[in-house]
Amino acid sequence: MTQSPKIKDKDGNDWLYSDTVKDHFFNPRNLLKHGEEEKFQADGVGRVGSPACGDEMVVWIKVDAKGEKIVDCKWQTFGCGSAIASTSMLSEMVLENPARNASASVADGGGMKIEDALKITPQDILERLGGLPPNKIHCSVLGDQALEKAIEDWKIKK
Amino acid sequence: MFPKKPKEKKLVYLDHAATTYVDSEVKAVMDPYYTEKFANPSGLYGIGREVSTAMANARKSIAEILGTQADTIIFTSGGTESDNLALQEIAYPHKRNGKHIITTKIEHPAVLETCKFLEKDGFDITYLNVNKEGQIDLKEFKNAIREDTILVSIMYANNEIGTVLPIADIGREILKWRKKNSTPYPYFHSDACQAAGVLDLDVEKLHVDLMTLNGSKIYGPKGVGVLYKRRRVDLHSLIHGGGQEMGLRAGTENVPGIIGLAKALELTQENKKEENKRLIELRKYFWEQLQKNIDKIKLNGAELGDEKTRLPNNLNVSILDIEGEAMLLYLDEYGIVTSTGSACSSGSLDASHVLVACGLPYEHAHGSLRFTLGKCNTKEDVDYVMKYLPGIVEKLREISPVNLKVK
Numbered sequence: 001m002t003q004s005p006k007i008k009d010k011d012g013n014d015w016l017y018s019d020t021v022k023d024h025f026f027n028p029r030n031l032l033k034h035g036e037e038e039k040f041q042a043d044g045v046g047r048v049g050s051p052a053c054g055d056e057m058v059v060w061i062k063v064d065a066k067g068e069k070i071v072d073c074k075w076q077t078f079g080c081g082s083a084i085a086s087t088s089m090l091s092e093m094v095l096e097n098p099a100r101n102a103s104a105s106v107a108d109g110g111g112m113k114i115e116d117a118l119k120i121t122p123q124d125i126l127e128r129l130g131g132l133p134p135n136k137i138h139c140s141v142l143g144d145q146a147l148e149k150a151i152e153d154w155k156i157k158k
Numbered sequence: 159m160f161p162k163k164p165k166e167k168k169l170v171y172l173d174h175a176a177t178t179y180v181d182s183e184v185k186a187v188m189d190p191y192y193t194e195k196f197a198n199p200s201g202l203y204g205i206g207r208e209v210s211t212a213m214a215n216a217r218k219s220i221a222e223i224l225g226t227q228a229d230t231i232i233f234t235s236g237g238t239e240s241d242n243l244a245l246q247e248i249a250y251p252h253k254r255n256g257k258h259i260i261t262t263k264i265e266h267p268a269v270l271e272t273c274k275f276l277e278k279d280g281f282d283i284t285y286l287n288v289n290k291e292g293q294i295d296l297k298e299f300k301n302a303i304r305e306d307t308i309l310v311s312i313m314y315a316n317n318e319i320g321t322v323l324p325i326a327d328i329g330r331e332i333l334k335w336r337k338k339n340s341t342p343y344p345y346f347h348s349d350a351c352q353a354a355g356v357l358d359l360d361v362e363k364l365h366v367d368l369m370t371l372n373g374s375k376i377y378g379p380k381g382v383g384v385l386y387k388r389r390r391v392d393l394h395s396l397i398h399g400g401g402q403e404m405g406l407r408a409g410t411e412n413v414p415g416i417i418g419l420a421k422a423l424e425l426t427q428e429n430k431k432e433e434n435k436r437l438i439e440l441r442k443y444f445w446e447q448l449q450k451n452i453d454k455i456k457l458n459g460a461e462l463g464d465e466k467t468r469l470p471n472n473l474n475v476s477i478l479d480i481e482g483e484a485m486l487l488y489l490d491e492y493g494i495v496t497s498t499g500s501a502c503s504s505g506s507l508d509a510s511h512v513l514v515a516c517g518l519p520y521e522h523a524h525g526s527l528r529f530t531l532g533k534c535n536t537k538e539d540v541d542y543v544m545k546y547l548p549g550i551v552e553k554l555r556e557i558s559p560v561n562l563k564v565k
Contacts, residue, residue, distance in 0.1 A: 025487065026160065034556055051521035051560050054481065054501045054509070058559040076559035080483035080500065084557060 018130030021085040028084055030091035032060055032074035046149025048142045055079035057087050059146040063154055069111045070094050082132050083140035086125050090143035120144045161549035167493040170539045174471060174532035175317050181377035184421045191414040199411055209413055216420035223427050224386055225360040232385045232403045233416050237351040237372035240385040241268040244347045244368040247394040248309045249276050256306030262286040262294055263515035264316050269349055290517050291460040292321035303335050307344040314353035318512040318528060319459030320472025329365025345391060351375050355426030356469055367391050378422025382415030437470035437531050444473055444540045451548045454478040458513060471531040476522040480554040485527060488550045494543055499526040
């Protein structure tokens, strides 16, 4: 049914979405612009969901020459606020600098090892987002699945 | 990037079907009943009688608008309670005479969920289909009436797409059936919450036996509603207690709410002709601007005409390839308040049951926006929306992979 936005928490406070979610929602990171899909020359691409379900995500990755870690990660999302924010956060987790990313050494800059990237769970994304409304978790945190598919795609293509 | 935010954020409220603000004139007549004239209307002392008289006048005023007598007006806590009272307290007391109820697929949850509740309790419910404009087929309705049909509940106007249903025609068909079969059944209930400030409410022209109204959609207070009940319709009480409201709704009356509801109904009904005309013009302009500035946009519901077919304030559109909740949240950042039929905005995570019943593909329902205009909206408000919405749509389409072919 048509409803006004559920942006209040159970105590009736405004913005059920955390500041981090809001930040990623309004300033999405690592977006792949339309028309630049070819130019990006991804090593792997993964797609999950469908518009009919309400959420769809595509994740592109580039893997280093040694085949050890993800050096670039871009995405596009059809979905609600939390779907956009969670994919954006995922891309940041995969690429962020070593200070937060245990698997990357300072010497090689950002990027997560393939084996670690495969271990990312919706729970990890949720924690980094500072939580999501309960009814949003199941449907909007699909980024890890898209990433896994992208890695599979890379494995087939390499 | 998203459109630059204005220096001074303006509030453009376009969700009047959700609720309206309380008109200042309405609030003014309510105010004395909170502190000065606070007595219980059941009190036999002077100040109690004074409140009781005021309440009787409110009842009379509403009855006049409905073309009926005051003793047919039952005050409740709102539309949802009125619907529950009508459905449950016809269904159970009359179940010996039949357990079949007819309703539509596009009812408000207050009716739909009550029907589902009754269904679990052994009642047989027919949910009538609607066409793409949200309109029922009168022939399908006639064919659905059976000997065991005890109740028909069909909304006067839909809250999501504004479709106005042919209540008078349905009522006439029911009268014919009852006459032909010499039966008092089925009773006819209509939820008129969305229609109350816009359409004619004469119960004799509509041929309804029960009709729901509420305050919060007509610039009146929240938490107060009406159930009209035709004389001699055997309705039982849902809420038991002190016997208020002719024994049909116990509990000390919400006196300020009742006074306010009567005033609000009086004002909206008095001004409806001009206001409808104004809203139809404004909506036409809005739709023209939307089509001019946003491609791949579709109108949901009936063609934009007059109030005979569609509520004048309702504009429901689908903006393809993007999702409604995302649009809604960005619009909110610019002060623009609206609603969507997207799954993401509902507790159930299902797309709007109304849009789906109209045959919309799920992806179109997910991309729907409902604008419902009100008394204070002007052309400037529409222009303000048009300043930001196209940019938001463009940006969200940039994020969206819907049209992307991935090898």
